[in-house]
Amino acid sequence: MIDIIGSYCGSPPTAATWALRWNGDVFLIAVLVLGAMGMVRLDVPRRRAGLIAVGVLAIAFLSPLCALSVALFSARTLHHLLLIGVAAPLLAIAMPTRSTPPPAIAFALATVLLWVWHLPAAYDAALANKALYWVMQASLLGSAWAYWLAVRRADPPVALALIGAGAAQMGFLGAILTFAARPLYASHLSTTVPFGIGPLADQQLAGLAMWVLGLVPYAVVGATILRTSWRWRLAI
Numbered sequence: 001m002i003d004i005i006g007s008y009c010g011s012p013p014t015a016a017t018w019a020l021r022w023n024g025d026v027f028l029i030a031v032l033v034l035g036a037m038g039m040v041r042l043d044v045p046r047r048r049a050g051l052i053a054v055g056v057l058a059i060a061f062l063s064p065l066c067a068l069s070v071a072l073f074s075a076r077t078l079h080h081l082l083l084i085g086v087a088a089p090l091l092a093i094a095m096p097t098r099s100t101p102p103p104a105i106a107f108a109l110a111t112v113l114l115w116v117w118h119l120p121a122a123y124d125a126a127l128a129n130k131a132l133y134w135v136m137q138a139s140l141l142g143s144a145w146a147y148w149l150a151v152r153r154a155d156p157p158v159a160l161a162l163i164g165a166g167a168a169q170m171g172f173l174g175a176i177l178t179f180a181a182r183p184l185y186a187s188h189l190s191t192t193v194p195f196g197i198g199p200l201a202d203q204q205l206a207g208l209a210m211w212v213l214g215l216v217p218y219a220v221v222g223a224t225i226l227r228t229s230w231r232w233r234l235a236i
Contacts, residue, residue, distance in 0.1 A: 004131040012071040012191040013064075021067035032058050039094060050094030056087040061137075070127070071191040073199070077177075077206035078213070080140060084114065085217035088144035092152055095145075103162055106150035110143040111169045118173060120184045127187045151221060159225050167218035174210030177203055 013021050032054055039050030059065060060082045069076040100106060116122055117136050126136040147166065151159045183189055183199035192202040 004129055006130065007070050007127050008130045008133045009066040009070045012194075013067045014071075014194040015196070018068045018071065019064050021064045023062045023066045025062075028061060032062070042094060046094045049090045053087045053090035053094060056082050056090070060087070071188070072195060072197075073185055073188045073192075073202050074205040074209060077209050080114075081209065081214050083137065083141045084110070084144035085214060088141055089148040089151075089217060089221065091141075091145050092148035096149060096152070100149045100153055101146055103150040103154050103158055106143075106146045107162055107165055110147035110166070113139050113143045114169070115173060118177075120186070123185055124187045148221075156225055156228075160222060163218050163222040163225070167215050167222075170210055170214045170218070174207045174214060176207070177210065178207030180207075 009023065010021065035057075036051060036054045039047055039054060041047075042050055060079050065075060065079055069079045101109065117126065117140060122136075126132045147162070151162050154162060177184075180200075180203060183203055185199075185203070188199050188202060190199075192199050195202075197205075
């Protein structure tokens, strides 16, 4: 019988042990290896993006960051930012589908799922149940992939509108986490103490990460769209 109770990444580590907590999940390693093998068959630009995406997923799920994210909400936030802000846009380059949802639907889906999984009840439930944990990870990555595909395929004005809306909702969620008057997540009420930080300060650090690191992908993609559009106009 498959054990689905408890955190997928194990028990919360301490400051002295987290760096040694690598994830040796054979099934996950096999999936990532097969993914990398599939990426090797692509043309050079898509291959490069795909292999980097697989590497980012390996960092998120196999490195000590996995265990650290059980103890620190700020580490979990970094984990999610790697999925939706780094791996997902790279996968949109490496694995474009023939059809994508309309831009508004792609944005709405990615936003709703990000916010739902940051509701305290949903978040705490996912950390306590391995099956629900993977539902959370897959839905965040999949919806972000669809969002970035919509950005890539949209005309520049629509793409920039999507970028602005995505950055705004990320910043708003970061603001809520930063300025909340109390810790919101029961999963981290005691796990942060061994790291010399209280749960509220850890939550505030997570909010700041969303404000700063979380907005970087939107800024980079937005600047790329503007530059490409400007060069196209000059060439006319």
